[in-house]
Amino acid sequence: MSTLAALHFHHVTVDFNDVVALRDVSFDLAPGEFLAIVGPNGAGKSTLIKVALGIIKTSKGHATIFGTDARRQPEHIGYVPQLKTFDRSFPATALELVVSGLRRSWPVRIKPAEREQAHNSLELVGAENLLKRSLAKLSGGELQRVFLARALVRRPEIVLLDEPATGVDFLAEHDLYDLLERYQSETAATIAMITHDLAAARYHASKVAVLNRRLHGFGLPEDVLCEDCLHKAFGHIGHKHGVLAL
Ligand SMILES: Nc1ncnc2c1ncn2[C@@H]1O[C@H](COP(=O)(O)OP(=O)(O)OP(=O)(O)O)[C@@H](O)[C@H]1O
Numbered sequence: 363m364s365t366l367a368a369l370h371f372h373h374v375t376v377d378f379n380d381v382v383a384l385r386d387v388s389f390d391l392a393p394g395e396f397l398a399i400v401g402p403n404g405a406g407k408s409t410l411i412k413v414a415l416g417i418i419k420t421s422k423g424h425a426t427i428f429g430t431d432a433r434r435q436p437e438h439i440g441y442v443p444q445l446k447t448f449d450r451s452f453p454a455t456a457l458e459l460v461v462s463g464l465r466r467s468w469p470v471r472i473k474p475a476e477r478e479q480a481h482n483s484l485e486l487v488g489a490e491n492l493l494k495r496s497l498a499k500l501s502g503g504e505l506q507r508v509f510l511a512r513a514l515v516r517r518p519e520i521v522l523l524d525e526p527a528t529g530v531d532f533l534a535e536h537d538l539y540d541l542l543e544r545y546q547s548e549t550a551a552t553i554a555m556i557t558h559d560l561a562a563a564r565y566h567a568s569k570v571a572v573l574n575r576r577l578h579g580f581g582l583p584e585d586v587l588c589e590d591c592l593h594k595a596f597g598h599i600g601h602k603h604g605v606l607a608l
């Protein structure tokens with residue numbers, strides 16, 4: 363049996379000129395885990411996922427997915443980007459966006475087999491009715507679903523999600539966790555998800571990473587969603603919002 367970590371960070375530091383986004387971050391996530399990554403705004407959460415994907419280069423250290431550079435194995439990796447950074451006026455339909463998850467380049471002509479795969483993936487996330495819709499006209503929650511369909515279209519072994527529940531209503535959020543847990547039980551996939559919802563992290567995740575540039579905690583939810591780790595990462599805010607009472 364392979365002992366390779368699904369996600370491996372080895373002393374990763376990322377500097378953006380004068381900003382240190384990540385400092386000496388190391389951890390191993392075993393295959394099949396559901397990791398929640400939590401931390402305040404600007405903590406380096408999105409940077410961490412982009413390092414894993416090879417989109418952002420490290421200043422020191424390295425990160426691998428199943429022992430290899432992520433860029434060598436796009437077919438094994440699904441990614442849902444943080445939608446607040448997505449340009450909503452991008453001229454495309456839901457179908458095109460999902461098919462783009464099957465290719466390295468933007469789809470100009472879509473083959474029937476690709477259309478079928480995209481349809482199946484949209485169906486998986488309960489959004490097959492959106493197939494022909496223009497992205498510019500979708501609601502935030504609809505767009506989240508289409509991005510999730512794109513991420514799952516190749517049935518990846520690891521799914522990285524950057525705040526997929528932000529801007530979706532309570533029921534849609536419930537659907538999202540339900541869907542991810544079903545996907546995981548059917549495929550044994552690994553999931554790493556950024557969230558601001560500490561209660562959801564505690565309830566759904568098998569491991570939690572508490573980040574604020576440094577990794578302040580990595581382990582079982584009940585161990586790392588503790589006063590000390592949260593205080594180090596969030597300062598007084600953790601107390602203010604009552605997250606310690608979880
Ligand atoms: N491409 C970039 N160039 C320069 N600075 C950057 C870049 N990307 C991120 N940063 C900086 O790195 C830090 C971490 O940013 P990051 O987006 O990873 O935070 P985050 O934890 O995802 O925050 P949020 O909760 O707001 O999404 C911030 O100070 C940000 O301004």
Ligand SMILES: [Mg+2]
Nearest residue numbers: 407408409444
């Ligand atoms: Mg972010």
